[in-house]
Amino acid sequence: MPSELTNLSASELAAGFRRSDFTPVDVADAVLSRIAATDGDLRAWTRLNPAFRRDAEVAARMFDTDRDVPPLLGIPIGVKDVIDTAGLATEGGSRLYAGRIPGVDAMVVSRITAAGALVVGKTNSHELALGATTPPTRNPLDRNRIPGGSSGGSAAALAARQVPLALGTDTGGSIRIPAAACGVVGLKPTYRAESCAGVIPLAPSLDHVGPMARTVTDLKLLHAVLQPTAATIAVPAAPRVGLVASLLHPCSPGIAEAVTAAAGFLRSAGLTVTELDLPDLAEANETGMTLLLAEALAVHGPAAQQRPELVSPDVESFLDIARNLPSDRVAEARRSRTVITDRMRTLMNDVDVLLTPGLVCTPAPYGALPTDPLDLGGETLSVADAHVRTNLLFNLTGQPAGVLPVGLADDGMPAGVQVVGRTGEDAVVLDVMARLEAGCR
Known part of the structure; x- marks a missing residue:
């Protein structure tokens, strides 16, 4: 059963919980086994949540006692390592922020946990979310290729059937690039439709946070939790x-x-x-890259200048380009x-x-x-x-x-x-x- 459970979508897991086919603890154990078996060379995760299985036990008791349960109850989810999780290190994929432990959850994490989702851990991000390769994560479909980035850890964890849902961020394609590279689905929502509060910024005027999944049905399920007013938008019967x-x-x-x-x-x-x-x-792309680099320098430049030995060469090269951008x-x-x-x-x-x-x-x-x-x-x-x-x-x-x-x-x-x-x-x-x-x- 464990391997079968990790193949199920979030929607299928939710239906199985309601039928009592299996419990959130069964699924948590299957997820942990799957990660242990596949992540040695994949390296989609920076750390796992030590409370994950205990949270699954709480969710299982809720199914035993409550008829009306939240929509994501018991569903495992990965959270990109730029999105704050209270008590669980969030380091932005960078040695500059090693050991950074937030005191409160990001707004999007508060929403998914209120809806019952179980945070499995933190998925790898390209350093400072400033890049499209996400080392050391590899592509589950071909270990000799990159997973895309900067949400490469989230996309890899999904494609490897380690989790059915994940959160990513997107400043220049960082949800959509790895989704395309790994054969999963992702949405960059309308700017600021989903709050970036508690997300380590890269370029604030371009930053988005959004859902990732293996199916569009699951993407819609997660999106509805992150953006509950979206259902009020009228959808044309035949979009042009x-x-x-x-x-x-x-x-x-x-x-x-x-x-x-x-x-x-x-x-x-x-x-x-x-x-x-x-x-x-x-x-448009030149304009976007100019603004991205200028804003990234404003956010991370001071820390990088103080401790340059902690910044990788590829990120430093981007910051150096930004330092030389003419103000005009x-x-x-x-x-x-x-x-x-x-x-x-x-x-x-x-x-x-x-x-x-x-x-x-x-x-x-x-x-x-x-x-x-x-x-x-x-x-x-x-x-x-x-x-x-x-x-x-x-x-x-x-x-x-x-x-x-x-x-x-x-x-x-x-x-x-x-x-x-x-x-x-x-x-x-x-x-x-x-x-x-x-x-x-």
């Missing part, structure tokens, strides 16, 4: 879809084919699908952001959601550097450029964006599609994701 053709080149051919097929499925299901281009994508360039980026956001708002007048690749590449080899080149069907992009190409724009605009797998690329790794909605319309994004999951997985 814009396929962003300009993001299919350069792109790994297998991914471009899978995204095109996903658009074809929606069209065959009766939705209107129109091809369109994103205006000034290069400008940062000011211009702030002005450009307003223009780009207005352009996107105008573009979304004619469609309800956009469809893009989740990533334009499959996961890079483990140990890859941000500057390493990737072959994308005869064209090349650096690892860094390939990872932010489809993602950073929507941190800049604050629009909701979710990723799910819709097939396999040429090398057998997942091909993910991204669904982007209007600001505040997270429910529409989740609706289209659910349609795609039903038809393409």
